[in-house]
Amino acid sequence: xxxxxxxxxxxxxxxxxxxxxxxxxxxxxxxxxxxxxxxxxxxxxxxxxxxxxxxxxxxxxxxxxxxxxxxxxxxxxxxxxxxxxxxxxxxxxxxxxxxxxxxxxxxxxxxxxxxxxxxxxxxxxxxxxxxxxxxxxxxxxxxxxxxxxxxxxxxxxxxxxxxxxxxxxxxxxxxxxxxxxxxxxxxxxxxxxxxxxxxxxxxxxxxxxxxxxxxxxxxxxxxxxxxxxxxxxxxxxxxxxxxxxxxxxxxxxxxxxxxxxxxxxxxxxxxxxxxxxxxxxxxxxxxxxxxxxxxxxxxxxxxxx
Amino acid sequence: xxxxxxxxxxxxxxxxxxxxxxxxxxxxxxxxxxxxxxxxxxxxxxxxxxxxxxxxxxxxxxxxxxxxxxxxxxxxxxxxxxxxxxxxxxxxxxxxxxxxxxxxxx
Amino acid sequence: xxxxxxxxxxxxxxxxxxxxxxxxxxxxxxxxxxxxxxxxxxxxxxxxxxxxxxxxxxxxxxxxxxxxxxxxxxxxxxxxxxxxxxxxxxxxxxxxxxxxxxxxxxxxxxxxxxxxxxxxxxxxxxxxxxxxxxxxxxxxxxxxxxxxxxxxxxxxxxxxxxxxxxxxxxxxxxxxxxxxxxxxxxxxxxxxxxxxxxxxxxxxxxxxxxxxxxxxxxxxxxxxxxxxxxxxxxxxxxxxxxxx
Numbered sequence: 001x002x003x004x005x006x007x008x009x010x011x012x013x014x015x016x017x018x019x020x021x022x023x024x025x026x027x028x029x030x031x032x033x034x035x036x037x038x039x040x041x042x043x044x045x046x047x048x049x050x051x052x053x054x055x056x057x058x059x060x061x062x063x064x065x066x067x068x069x070x071x072x073x074x075x076x077x078x079x080x081x082x083x084x085x086x087x088x089x090x091x092x093x094x095x096x097x098x099x100x101x102x103x104x105x106x107x108x109x110x111x112x113x114x115x116x117x118x119x120x121x122x123x124x125x126x127x128x129x130x131x132x133x134x135x136x137x138x139x140x141x142x143x144x145x146x147x148x149x150x151x152x153x154x155x156x157x158x159x160x161x162x163x164x165x166x167x168x169x170x171x172x173x174x175x176x177x178x179x180x181x182x183x184x185x186x187x188x189x190x191x192x193x194x195x196x197x198x199x200x201x202x203x204x205x206x207x208x209x210x211x212x213x214x215x216x217x218x219x220x221x222x223x224x225x226x227x228x229x230x231x232x233x234x235x236x237x238x239x240x241x242x243x244x245x246x247x248x249x250x251x252x253x254x255x256x257x258x259x260x261x262x263x264x265x266x267x268x269x270x271x272x273x274x275x276x277x278x279x280x281x282x283x284x285x286x287x288x289x290x291x292x293x294x295x296x297x298x299x300x301x302x303x304x305x
Numbered sequence: 306x307x308x309x310x311x312x313x314x315x316x317x318x319x320x321x322x323x324x325x326x327x328x329x330x331x332x333x334x335x336x337x338x339x340x341x342x343x344x345x346x347x348x349x350x351x352x353x354x355x356x357x358x359x360x361x362x363x364x365x366x367x368x369x370x371x372x373x374x375x376x377x378x379x380x381x382x383x384x385x386x387x388x389x390x391x392x393x394x395x396x397x398x399x400x401x402x403x404x405x406x407x408x409x410x411x
Numbered sequence: 412x413x414x415x416x417x418x419x420x421x422x423x424x425x426x427x428x429x430x431x432x433x434x435x436x437x438x439x440x441x442x443x444x445x446x447x448x449x450x451x452x453x454x455x456x457x458x459x460x461x462x463x464x465x466x467x468x469x470x471x472x473x474x475x476x477x478x479x480x481x482x483x484x485x486x487x488x489x490x491x492x493x494x495x496x497x498x499x500x501x502x503x504x505x506x507x508x509x510x511x512x513x514x515x516x517x518x519x520x521x522x523x524x525x526x527x528x529x530x531x532x533x534x535x536x537x538x539x540x541x542x543x544x545x546x547x548x549x550x551x552x553x554x555x556x557x558x559x560x561x562x563x564x565x566x567x568x569x570x571x572x573x574x575x576x577x578x579x580x581x582x583x584x585x586x587x588x589x590x591x592x593x594x595x596x597x598x599x600x601x602x603x604x605x606x607x608x609x610x611x612x613x614x615x616x617x618x619x620x621x622x623x624x625x626x627x628x629x630x631x632x633x634x635x636x637x638x639x640x641x642x643x644x645x646x647x648x649x650x651x652x653x654x655x
Contacts, residue, residue, distance in 0.1 A: 019331055036640045039340055040326040042384075043636055050575055051567065052306035054355050054386040056332040057340055063640050081331035089581070093621065093633040097640025104643050119532070121565050124555040126581045126630055128532065129594040129620060132540040133633075136618045139513040164536055167506025182502040182533055183492050190563070197494045208498050219500045247473055250514055253507055254466060260499065261459055270498060 013228045015153040016177045020062050020079035023113055023154075026228035027235070028066035028075065036063045036074075036101070037094060045090050047123045056082045059090040063098045068109070069236055074102050077113035080156030085116035087162065088123035092130020099137030102146045109147045109239045110138075112169065117184065118160015131161035138168045139245065147171075147242035151231050152178040152220070157209065159184040167219070170242045173234040174211035174220040175227075176290060181209040203286065207270035212285060216277060216297050217264075218256060225290045278303060308359040312369050316350040318377020323409035329402045337387040337395060339402035344382035356387035368392050372399045381406070412550045414452035417484065417527050420603040434461060435484050436468050442608050443480075447472045449538070450484030457534045458491030462504035465538060469511040473518055480521040480611050485539035486528025505537040512541040516615065523610045526551040526586070526595060540594075543615040546606070547586050547598045554584035580629045593624030 013026055025033050037043055039057030048055055060082035064075050076098050078085040087095070095112075102110045119127035138148050150166040150173070152158040157179035158166050166172050166180060174180060183191070185199035185208070198204060207213055215223040221238065224230035243249055267273035274282035278300035288296060322343035330338040337356075345351035350373050354365060372378075376399075383399065390398070414435060418426050426439035428448045433455030439448050449468050455461060472479060490501060516522055524542035526535075530553040539545060555561075558576075562569045572582065580588035589595040599606040621637055624630030 021328070036642075037636070038326070039328045039338075040342060043632075043639075046632070047579070047581060049307055051565070052357050054307055054332055054357050054388055056338060056386060057328060057384070079331055081333035081336070089630055089633050090636055093636035094640050096621065096633070097637035100637060100641035101643070104641070119555055121556065121561050123581045124561065125553075125583075125588050125592055125594075126633070128536070128555050129540075129589070129592050129624070129630075130633065132536055132594070133618060133620060135509055135536065136513075136541065139510065140617070143513065143517055161532070161536055163502035164505045164509065164533070167500075167503045168509055180502065181497045181500075182490055182505065183497060188492055188494060188497060190560070191492045192494075197497075208494065213498075214500070217500055217503075219503045245510065245514055245517060247470065247514060247518075250507070250511055251470060253510075254463075254470060257463060257466075257504055257507055261463060264499060265459075265495075267498070269494075273498065 014226050015175060015228050015231055016155055016226050018228065019081065020077040020113065020115065023228060024062055024064060024075055024077035027111070027113070027232050028068060028073070029070065032067040034065045036065060036098065043090060045088050045123065047088060051122050053083070053122065059088065059094065060085060061091045061094050063094045068111070068232070068239070071108035071239065073109050073111055074098050074105070074107050075111040075113065078115045078154070080115035080154045083120055085154070085156045086118060086120035087116060087127045087130055088120035089126040089130060091120070092127060092134060095134045096130065096137050099134065099141045102141040103144045106144065106146055109149055109235070110141055111235055112148065112150045112166070113154070114150050114152050114158040114162050114166055115154030115156045116158060116160070116162040117156055118162050128161065131165060134165055135168050138165060142170060142242065143245050147239055149173065149235055149238050151235065152180050152211070153226060153231060154178070157181070157184070171221040171238045172219065173222040173224060173231055173238065174214055175224055175231070176211045177226045178211045179205070179209040180214050180219060185209065206286065212293055213270055216274060217260065223290055223294060306357070308356050310354040310356070310362055310365055312352040312366070314350050314352070314370060314373040315348065316373045316376070316379040318379050320377060320380055320407055321411045323406055323411060325409065327402055327406040329405060330398045332386045332388050334388050335390055335394065337385055337390045337398055339398050340384040341402045341406040342382045342384070343380060345380055348379045350378040351382045352385065353383070354385040354387060356389070358387065358389040364392055368395050372396065376400070376403050378403050412527050412548060414484070414486065417548065418448070420601065421482070421607050423604050432461065434464055439482070441604070441611065443611060446480040446482050446611070447476060448482050448484060451487040451534065452484070452528070454486055454488040454529050455534065456488050456491040457505070458493065458496045459499050459501050459504045462501065462508050462537070466504070466508045466511045469508070469515055473515050473520065478519045480523065481515055482607070483522065483524040483539050483542050485524060485526045485530045485535060487531060487534030488529045489531035489535070490533030505533060509537040509541050512538060516543065521611055521615060523607070526553060528552065529554070531555070544610060544613065545595045546610060547595050548603060549598055551586045551595070551598060552584065553586060553589045553595065588629070591627050591629030593620045593622070593627055593630060
């Protein structure tokens with residue numbers, strides 16, 4: 001078992017600025033984090049040396065058991081600082097093992113603290129297969145009655161195959177700082193050109209991928225301040241609101257996605273989309289704090305002006 | 306393409322083992338991670354470094370000797386994965402790691 | 412092999428599969444009864460519309476044809492890359508598609524995928540890669556990213572990447588590395604109809620690709636690491652060459 005960091009004073013603790021381990025330790029009940037395959041085990045990637053990249057002792061992901069308000073949970077926390085949180089053979093296998101353990105142990109939930117660009121290109125094929133196995137693992141855990149909740153608020157966001165994994169989960173909690181998508185801004189710019197998407201335009205990037213837009217769209221279920229405690233509260237709420245894998249539930253989700261495409265498929269950009277969604281002053285949305293923003297979205301959904 | 310360095314340095318202090326290993330830092334460009342375990346021979350600190358920045362053996366030697374002289378880290382094993390951190394950052398992380406380790410109850 | 416050629420070989424008993432907008436949808440007849448074909452052709456880049464249409468078809472099959480085997484045919488160059496798809500949340504549409512495949516599995520529909528063209532990342536993950544077993548025929552070409560893009564992103568010269576790919580099934584594109592990793596089965600040889608019927612006859616079992624990767628030597632760590640984290644009794648591992 002690897003030691004916890006020293007206790008943090010009870011002030012706002014930035015989720016984004018914390019590293020993977022501290023983020024998870026802060027989220028769980030104090031002292032409850034138990035590594036399932038900690039860094040001292042030195043289970044590292046053997047595939048990075050030819051690229052001149054040093055290994056990380058835990059291959060960039062903490063997998064642990066712990067408690068959330070006294071309830072047993074399993075959790076993974078990706079370290080975006082290590083290779084962009086990208087998934088290779090060992091990293092992916094740790095996630096897969098966690099989900100298989102969940103199927104057997106039936107904890108109150110699995111928490112996935114995602115901070116990842118997707119497949120680790122230095123281990124390309126193994127990374128892709130691993131993400132596929134994680135997708136099946138998430139859905140198998142859910143089918144066994146274990147809620148799987150994704151938390152997205154780290155500096156590297158949730159992209160590539162992990163963006164699909166996140167939407168295989170029961171729910172997603174995001175902060176405004178979080179970003180969620182499939183092909184990230186750099187990839188879109190590199191593939192389609194800067195006119196399609198200027199990756200250096202931070203405002204544009206956050207309007208397209210950021211937590212507020214994803215919450216408004218219905219991709220994220222909760223939007224919170226950049227605070228570990230706020231993520232904890234949201235995760236706790238969602239423990240008791242899983243989405244069943246039934247025909248009825250999927251048909252409802254399908255109708256929502258079809259309606260989204262119908263309503264916004266012709267939107268030129270995010271501001272256009274937010275206007276179409278009923279936001280009275282779309283250009284002001286980025287400036288609102290999380291609570292005020294939530295209120296504005298609810299008002300728009302009700303049709304208030 | 307990675308360089309591996311190993312040091313075994315005399316080090317005062319002979320701390321009783323703490324509850325668990327400690328890891329600090331991140332293997333990101335300009336940074337490093339340090340794992341502290343109770344595994345070295347008493348009166349000596351064992352330090353293993355894997356680094357992507359090759360050719361800095363003498364600087365590591367100087368930094369680690371300085372570290373060993375300042376800390377009662379005998380009986381400890383430190384393992385480092387380094388991605389090109391400066392000596393200042395290396396020193397910071399080593400200090401942080403050992404302090405966190407020793408801050409645990411015996 | 413083109414989609415019409417593949418369909419003719421898989422279903423000598425006839426089929427009514429339509430190809431529209433890069434999608435393959437429709438029923439087909441095998442010796443063991445009707446199956447539903449769902450897939451892509453022409454290297455389709457999957458965007459929100461295609462993802463929704465594929466999901467709709469899966470839900471329709473679950474609703475209207477309980478238990479009917481589903482044959483997924485894969486020829487896709489990956490996800491469509493556009494600001495619009497990202498704005499609308501393409502990852503969400505693909506996640507939903509994957510959930511629909513899982514629903515079909517839980518409702519007892521056998522799921523067999525056949526890669527016959529390109530099989531890339533976001534075009535492969537939510538559908539073909541979700542099947543109970545992933546097979547291939549001549550022409551199957553799974554890959555993650557083009558070598559030039561990989562070279563740009565990893566900052567490794569193309570020649571060096573090629574050298575590394577020669578030495579590792581983790582990097583080279585194509586069917587053989589993915590077979591070694593345990594993810595895809597070796598390519599079928601004709602007659603394809605018989606191979607398909609044998610595949611459909613196999614009972615579904617949990618995802619054992621990591622264990623298969625260990626048995627085939629392509630992924631020496633995945634199964635072992637997963638087992639250590641999962642705990643409990645060691646997973647039963649099927650030996651390779653078990654009649655696939």
